[in-house]
Amino acid sequence: MSIGQTVKVIVDRPMGSYHPTHKDLYYPVNYGYIPGIFAPDGEEQDAYILGVSEPVTEFVGQVIAVIHRYDDIEEKWVVAPVGMTFTKEEIAAQTAFQEQYFKTEIRMEILK
Numbered sequence: 001m002s003i004g005q006t007v008k009v010i011v012d013r014p015m016g017s018y019h020p021t022h023k024d025l026y027y028p029v030n031y032g033y034i035p036g037i038f039a040p041d042g043e044e045q046d047a048y049i050l051g052v053s054e055p056v057t058e059f060v061g062q063v064i065a066v067i068h069r070y071d072d073i074e075e076k077w078v079v080a081p082v083g084m085t086f087t088k089e090e091i092a093a094q095t096a097f098q099e100q101y102f103k104t105e106i107r108m109e110i111l112k
Contacts, residue, residue: 002063002077003109007034009047009079014055029094030056039074048095051080065091065108072102 011032019025030049037045048067049059064085065078076099078091088106092099 002066003107005063006060006082007037007047007063007077007079009033009049009059009061010035011049011055011057011059014057015052016055026097028097030059031098032058034077041074043074045077046074047077047079049079050086050091050094051084065106067091067095067099068105068107069099070103070105078106078108 009032011030013019013027013031015027015030017027019027030052031046032049033044033046035044039045049056049061052059059079061079062082063077064080065088067076067078069075076095078086078095080086086094088108091106
């Protein structure tokens with residue numbers, strides 16, 4: 001299980017940028033991928049970064065949740081600074097800019 005794992009995220013859509021294809025999709029959080037971990041779509045695992053208030057190019061943090069998409073092949077991981085937590089509602093609110101287009105469930109465990 002990925003929850004609780006420390007990962008490095010390479011940010012290809014920094015906070016404040018727009019989607020390269022869908023020009024009206026604004027990224028209010030940093031978004032990228034985890035090198036070396038492949039998702040079911042054959043691409044490297046996508047991740048949202050929460051708890052960082054400025055654009056970054058890479059980030060090391062802890063996976064605090066997995067957003068499972070019922071109507072898509074892939075899941076999105078939610079990464080935050082080690083020791084920082086968010087509720088499911090906070091995660092949903094911060095990722096709604098993109099996840100509003102999918103039927104999702106946020107899966108998480110309490111980190112010790």
